[in-house]
Structures are given as C-alpha cells and as structure tokens.
Amino acid sequence: MNNKIYDITIIGGGPAGIFASYYARMRKLNVALIESLPKLGGQPETLYAQKEIFDIAALPKISGTELTDSLIKQLELLGCDKYLGTSVTDLKQIDDIWNVDTDKGTIKTKSIIIAIGNGAFKPRKLTFDYDPLLEENNLSYFVNDMEEYRDKDIAIAGGGDSAVDWAIHLDKISNSTSLIHRRNKYRAMESSVSELNDSDVDQMNPYIIKDVKFNDDDRTKIDVELKMIRSDEIKTITVDKLLVNYGFISDSKILHDWNLNLEGPFIKVDREMETNLPNVFAIGDIITYPGKLQLIATAFAEGPIAVTKALRNMYPDRDYFAHSTSLFEQ
Numbered sequence: 001m002n003n004k005i006y007d008i009t010i011i012g013g014g015p016a017g018i019f020a021s022y023y024a025r026m027r028k029l030n031v032a033l034i035e036s037l038p039k040l041g042g043q044p045e046t047l048y049a050q051k052e053i054f055d056i057a058a059l060p061k062i063s064g065t066e067l068t069d070s071l072i073k074q075l076e077l078l079g080c081d082k083y084l085g086t087s088v089t090d091l092k093q094i095d096d097i098w099n100v101d102t103d104k105g106t107i108k109t110k111s112i113i114i115a116i117g118n119g120a121f122k123p124r125k126l127t128f129d130y131d132p133l134l135e136e137n138n139l140s141y142f143v144n145d146m147e148e149y150r151d152k153d154i155a156i157a158g159g160g161d162s163a164v165d166w167a168i169h170l171d172k173i174s175n176s177t178s179l180i181h182r183r184n185k186y187r188a189m190e191s192s193v194s195e196l197n198d199s200d201v202d203q204m205n206p207y208i209i210k211d212v213k214f215n216d217d218d219r220t221k222i223d224v225e226l227k228m229i230r231s232d233e234i235k236t237i238t239v240d241k242l243l244v245n246y247g248f249i250s251d252s253k254i255l256h257d258w259n260l261n262l263e264g265p266f267i268k269v270d271r272e273m274e275t276n277l278p279n280v281f282a283i284g285d286i287i288t289y290p291g292k293l294q295l296i297a298t299a300f301a302e303g304p305i306a307v308t309k310a311l312r313n314m315y316p317d318r319d320y321f322a323h324s325t326s327l328f329e330q
Contacts, residue, residue, distance in 0.1 A: 001105030006032045006081070008310055009100050009107055011088050012115035014042020015296050016284035018071040020113055020303030025078035027311055032107050034100070038085040039144055041068035042117050043285075044296075046142065046162070046248060055297045067296075083107070091258050091280070098279070111279040111310040113303070114267065116286050124246035130212050138222045139212060139242050143170075149241055151175050155224055157209055158245035164188040166243060167201045178202040178237060180209060182229055210234070212242060255286075263288050273306035279313055281306035 008024050010017045013035030021033045037046065044053060044064030052061040062070075083102070090101040091112065100107040123141035130139070143149075143166060150173045156163050159181035165188075171177040179196070184205045186193050196203070204226065211225040215238055225236045261268045261276040266288035273281045283302035285294055292298070311318065 001102075001107055004030065004081075004108070005097060006030045006107065006109040007314060008032075008111050008113060008307065009034065009098070009109035010113045010115055011100070012042065012117060012284070012286075013037070013040040013082075013084070014115060014117050014284065015044060015067060015071060016117070016299035016303055017042070017113070017115035018068075018075055019300050020115060020283060020307060021080050022071075022075045022078060023304045024307045024310075025075075025080055027307060029307070029311065031080035032083060032100075032109065033080050034083045034086050034088060034102065034107070036085070036087045036122070037142070039142060040072055040082070040084070041065075044068060046123075053296065055295045057297060088254070091277075093278070110314050112281065113273075113306050113310070114275075114280070114282040114286060115284045115299075115303070118285055122249045123244070124249060126209065126212065126244060128211065131214065134212060134214070134222060137220075138214075138240065139244070141244050143243065146170065146173065149174050149243075152240035153221075153238070154178070154241040154243065155180055155237060155239045156243045156245060157181075158247070159183060159186045159188070160245065160247060161188045161192065162247075163245035164192045164196050166245060168192065168195050168199055170243075171199050171201050176200075176202070178204050178239070180204045180207050180224075180226060182206050182208050204237075207235075271305075272309040273302050274309060279310060281310060 007029035009032040010021050011034050013033055017033060018040055021031050024031045045068040052063055053067060054061055056062055087103045088100055089103060092099045098109050098112055100109060149170045152174050153176045154170060154174050155178045156167045157180045164186055167177055167179040179201050206229040207226040208229065209224060210227045213223055215221040215223050221238050221240055222242060223236050223238050224242055227234055255262060255267060267275055267282040267286055269275055269282050269287045269289050273283055275282055283306050284299040
C-alpha cells in the first residue's frame, strides 16, 4: 500500500463499484477501488458471464462479460488505483480519516462507498489437496482471457449456468472440451442445455473429480482423475486446462463488525446513500431504502448520488453543480 490519502475508496468491483469509480474520477476525486476477486466485474462476470442482461439503458441486451469489458474500458479513460485480490478486514476512523484495513495493508481515505453486492465472493475450490503450482497455468476458477483456451484440450467442472455457458463458448475455440458434472441433469437454463446438447462438448456425467496432478510424460498437461457416482469406475483424462465452476461463496457477515445499521442482510441508507457512519456510503444490491429496486440500472444511479454527497461533505465550497459534458475533459 502507499501513503496516499484518497478522497473516496470504493469497496467492491462489480458494475456499481466500477461506474461509481468512473463518476468519482469525473468529479476530479482521487479514487481507490478494492475488489476481493482477482478481476473486476462482480456477479455479472463471475456468475453469468454469457447470460444476457436487459436492464441497461440504451442496450437492448448485453452479456455479463460484455458489460464488464465496457465498464472497464470506460474507467480506463480516467483511471483509478485498483487493488484486486484484496479483502477488506476492518474499517476504523482516526480523526477525519478512515483507515481501510485489508489483507494486504491499510488504505487511508476521506470517504468510503460500499458496493459489495451480495457480499465478498470467493470461488468454491476443489475439496482435496493438490499441487499449488497447478494454478499457475493449468487449473483456474475464473476465465480471465478466453484466448488462453484456444486450441487447447480443456475440461470444465460444474453443472450450473456458468459451467454450461463456458463449455459452450470455449468449445468454439478449443481443440476439445469436456464438461464434468456429478449429476445427469444440469442446473442451467433450458435454452443453454439445449445448445450444449447440440454442441461437440463431451458430457462426462455423472462423475466427480478425485485428483488432479501434472502428467508424468508432459508437465505442461494435467491428469484429471474421475470417479463415477455410485460406482467403482475410475477414469483419467489428460487435458491442458481445467476450469472449475462450482460456484462462489458470498460473505457479508463482516458488515456486523463495522457497526453499520442493518436491516436483515442489507445496509440501511438514506436518500443520499449515506449510512449511519460519517462519510460512509453504500450502493447496489447490498443496500435497502424505501422503494429500493435490485437492478443494475438502479445501482448505476446510486453511485453518482453517493459520490456527489461525499463531495459536498468533503469540499463544501466546491462547485458541484455540473453536467457530465462539462465534467469530462478529453
């Protein structure tokens, strides 16, 4: 971490957090964006990357990955300090400065916007021990770049929307694709399952993964040992890449430790997105107020409201009445 004191630190790198960061930069504020996952995008990118979203103004439909890519491209126009793969552990106010403690150090900031959606996400990992070096090139829990799978032999583990979607899309560029699922039925949309059945994906059901290790003859490949459910049958497939899509674990319990006023699992905010803590705001799916709608479109509006209120609190003499066309300078 550095010794900079930020104007705003935004906790959560989903759509709401990314756009709030961009808007805060438009208002000439110094911004830190913290995301617990190693990539931005939040739920749309991690849970339904290829699913179509319909509540984004001016866009008839857009996938989670396309939305994330567009938001990141927009943010890069103005830039901000990003702390990825970083988990917030505590918030402490010292004088008028908030200390945001993380597992990688402390960030100092004048105000905070919490935009953690349904909580901090962590992937459900394989339940057995394996060589951690596998995660450098062969074993992944996210798709960071589809090109890494081009012309490769790949296996995907899981039976939900994300696993089925990635199997369909990666099969279009891979040499071969296998989908490993412990059941004969998938927990995915019917249209996606139909598309899967029409594809060349090798559906390996019902199997579970028992072991993963480097191939003895070619260390660039891995052997994935499979066991059929309710059977002693064991088989091993050799692939270049294994993508595990067992879902994600969401945790919002830490909010109780931050002394925030909660209503159930949600943070209570006023009409300017301010919490009960001074200069701490919250936006997106994690908040509640009268009339709250759980829509991405709503979260996009809440960000500028929170940023503007934070700006008024920090710099009451600054002129904050401005349209977007006068805020943005090429």
